[in-house]
Amino acid sequence: MTTDMNSAEFRRFGHEIVDWIADYLENNRGLPVMPQVSPGVLEDALPAEAPEEGEPMERILEDFRTLVMPAVNHWNHPRFHAYFSVSASAPGILGEMLTAALNTNGMLWLSSPANTELEMVVMRWLRQWLGLPESFFGMIHDTASVSTMHALAAARLAAEPRVREDGAPRDLVVYTSEHAHSSVEKGALALGMGQKQVRKVATDAEFRLRPDLLRAAIAADRAAGLRPCCVVSTVGTTAVTSVDPVAEVQAIAEAEGLWHHIDAAYGGPAALLPEMRWMLDGAERADSLVVNPHKWLFTPIDLSAFYCRRPEVLREAFSLVPSYLRTGQDARAVNLMDYGVPLGRRFRALKLWFVMRWFGRRKVERILRSHIEWARELAGEIQADPRFELCAPTPLSLVCFRLKAGDEENRRLVDRVNESGEAFLAGNVLGGRYMLRLAIGHVRTTREDVWAVWERIRRLAADPL
Numbered sequence: 001m002t003t004d005m006n007s008a009e010f011r012r013f014g015h016e017i018v019d020w021i022a023d024y025l026e027n028n029r030g031l032p033v034m035p036q037v038s039p040g041v042l043e044d045a046l047p048a049e050a051p052e053e054g055e056p057m058e059r060i061l062e063d064f065r066t067l068v069m070p071a072v073n074h075w076n077h078p079r080f081h082a083y084f085s086v087s088a089s090a091p092g093i094l095g096e097m098l099t100a101a102l103n104t105n106g107m108l109w110l111s112s113p114a115n116t117e118l119e120m121v122v123m124r125w126l127r128q129w130l131g132l133p134e135s136f137f138g139m140i141h142d143t144a145s146v147s148t149m150h151a152l153a154a155a156r157l158a159a160e161p162r163v164r165e166d167g168a169p170r171d172l173v174v175y176t177s178e179h180a181h182s183s184v185e186k187g188a189l190a191l192g193m194g195q196k197q198v199r200k201v202a203t204d205a206e207f208r209l210r211p212d213l214l215r216a217a218i219a220a221d222r223a224a225g226l227r228p229c230c231v232v233s234t235v236g237t238t239a240v241t242s243v244d245p246v247a248e249v250q251a252i253a254e255a256e257g258l259w260h261h262i263d264a265a266y267g268g269p270a271a272l273l274p275e276m277r278w279m280l281d282g283a284e285r286a287d288s289l290v291v292n293p294h295k296w297l298f299t300p301i302d303l304s305a306f307y308c309r310r311p312e313v314l315r316e317a318f319s320l321v322p323s324y325l326r327t328g329q330d331a332r333a334v335n336l337m338d339y340g341v342p343l344g345r346r347f348r349a350l351k352l353w354f355v356m357r358w359f360g361r362r363k364v365e366r367i368l369r370s371h372i373e374w375a376r377e378l379a380g381e382i383q384a385d386p387r388f389e390l391c392a393p394t395p396l397s398l399v400c401f402r403l404k405a406g407d408e409e410n411r412r413l414v415d416r417v418n419e420s421g422e423a424f425l426a427g428n429v430l431g432g433r434y435m436l437r438l439a440i441g442h443v444r445t446t447r448e449d450v451w452a453v454w455e456r457i458r459r460l461a462a463d464p465l
């Protein structure tokens with residue numbers, strides 16, 4: 001009896017699916033980005049129980065096309081401008097397919113040497129692209145949230161070596177800006193720290209962490225008998241892509257003996273561009289850094305690159321090897337399970353390797369540079385239109401703006417854009433006022449796309465809202 005699908009069938013459906021993906025990537029501009037569906041639409045359309053007997057692949061694919069697809073919000077669409085615009089490029093998709101086929105688990109070097117070694121290779125390549133020194137050890141996590149949690153765990157252990165035996169001390173304090181991503185606070189919570197142990201330092205007029213206030217907060221905590229242990233700066237904040245003064249924060253971290261983690265989840269790839277390298281000045285001396293190729297480096301979700309200059313601290317925090325996983329120690333045989341929480345590790349490096357090789361540094365630079373240029377050009381257009389105002393500077397590829405009207409009108413404008421299907425935007429509240437965020441970052445987005453979306457926004461804003 002054959003158990004799995006036979007190879008003739010696999011080939012047939014595999015080719016059909018690859019053809020479908022190629023058509024989707026080429027033609028999805030014609031699809032409404034955000035489906036107009038109500039909650040429950042897919043759940044109610046599918047059987048409440050799993051099938052007793054297997055079903056033919058034709059039926060499964062038919063349901064995918066007719067039931068699943070209409071409920072998909074098309075993140076991999078050139079006019080998806082909400083949150084941060086991400087992309088699964090074609091080479092990245094091919095790499096991901098092979099990862100699924102091999103199904104290796106890189107918990108140890110021995111459990112699949114290719115996983116660990118390719119991970120070391122791509123992490124080295126990416127480190128070089130970012131201009132970081134060799135002293136950074138790199139490994140892959142699923143998300144920046146998990147990378148940052150590991151940084152906080154290492155920072156805590158560096159400050160209090162007894163944490164492994166005794167658990168979380170109550171007097172350690174983590175600092176970040178009021179615009180940091182919630183993953184910093186969540187990471188602290190996951191490690192058993194309380195919200196009282198996370199300080200959110202105020203920012204300047206351009207939403208960057210204020211070093212003077214950081215210094216003051218550290219001094220106040222020391223005076224109160226607390227122990228500052230870590231500062232997290234952000235290169236490309238979620239709300240407005242502001243870039244914290246990394247070198248100044250680094251100098252404070254050194255003077256105060258704090259771990260410095262840099263969250264460059266979205267903004268990091270732009271440091272490839274010589275004209276944007278300033279963002280990471282000082283990062284070469286930081287303790288850890290995260291950058292997400294699954295955000296702005298054309299790699300299918302999920303792939304977060306986590307760099308740490310003190311991997312021995314990560315090991316100290318997490319190494320706990322059951323006897324069935326003990327292997328002879330060879331200095332080159334890195335066992336990545338020793339450096340973090342997950343034991344099982346997908347072969348994520350493969351898709352990033354495909355992306356880096358297929359695009360190469362020059363093409364990546366050209367694409368990122370055009371995203372930044374279009375964002376700045378669009379910011380200029382918005383400023384020139386008397387009905388609109390910019391809400392923040394545009395250092396990277398996100399434009400934050402609003403109609404000079406009430407929050408309700410701005411919210412309705414976002415809804416109308418999304419209902420039109422032509423683009424998908426997400427709003428946000430900044431300084432108590434609702435604003436529109438238009439993120440540019442998809443590998444297939446063109447200048448014409450950005451302009452078509454802007455035209456649509458202008459036309460919708462001309463009607464009563």
Ligand SMILES: Cc1ncc(COP(=O)(O)O)c(C=O)c1O
Nearest residue numbers: 143144145181183236237238265
């Ligand atoms: C600056 C920043 N850091 C961290 C994250 C979290 O990323 P992830 O979804 O990979 O956990 C985000 C998400 O958008 C982000 O914008």
